[in-house]
Amino acid sequence: MKAKFIAAILIVVVVVIVAYATGIIGALLRPAETALFTVDFNTNTVTGQNRTIQFNATVQGGLAPYEYIWAYGDNTSAVGIKAPQHTYATTGTFSVKLIVIDSVGISREVTKVVTVS
Numbered sequence: 001m002k003a004k005f006i007a008a009i010l011i012v013v014v015v016v017i018v019a020y021a022t023g024i025i026g027a028l029l030r031p032a033e034t035a036l037f038t039v040d041f042n043t044n045t046v047t048g049q050n051r052t053i054q055f056n057a058t059v060q061g062g063l064a065p066y067e068y069i070w071a072y073g074d075n076t077s078a079v080g081i082k083a084p085q086h087t088y089a090t091t092g093t094f095s096v097k098l099i100v101i102d103s104v105g106i107s108r109e110v111t112k113v114v115t116v117s
Contacts, residue, residue, distance in 0.1 A: 036061035039100040039108045051116050052087040053100070063100035069099040073114070088116045 025042065038060045046052040059066055070078045070086075071095030078084045088094065099109040 019102070022035040026101065032056050037102065037106060037108055039098060041096075041098050041110065041112065043096075043112075043114055046085060051091065052085055053114060053116065054083065055098075056083040056084050057098055057100065059100055062100070062106060062108070063104055065103055069101070071097040071099075073097075091116050 041057045041059065042056055043056075044054045046054050055070065057068055066082075068078075068080060068082050070081070070084060072078075072088070073085050073096050074088055074090075076086070078086070092115075094114050095111055096114045097109060097111045099107055101107040
């Protein structure tokens, strides 16, 4: 009987650890913040620098600190920077994706088309 009780406790502990590690517990404990967790970004051409774009992420909700992952649409990327600059090798239209992950592992993403001339 004692062995079954210990085994049951171990199973509960493992389930809680897995749920915490995957962000499930954080999402359950703060459903309002998770529902309101949104990301966006804007762009500006850097004056005097040909084909250089300044990106700036905006985050609402979630739980800081945040991890930022940018995919610039030209097979390059950046990690950890909220407001990076990126210089494109050529002009054209690029699909830029921003993924933001909050401190409990919940992610949101946004993709926009950026035209570089």
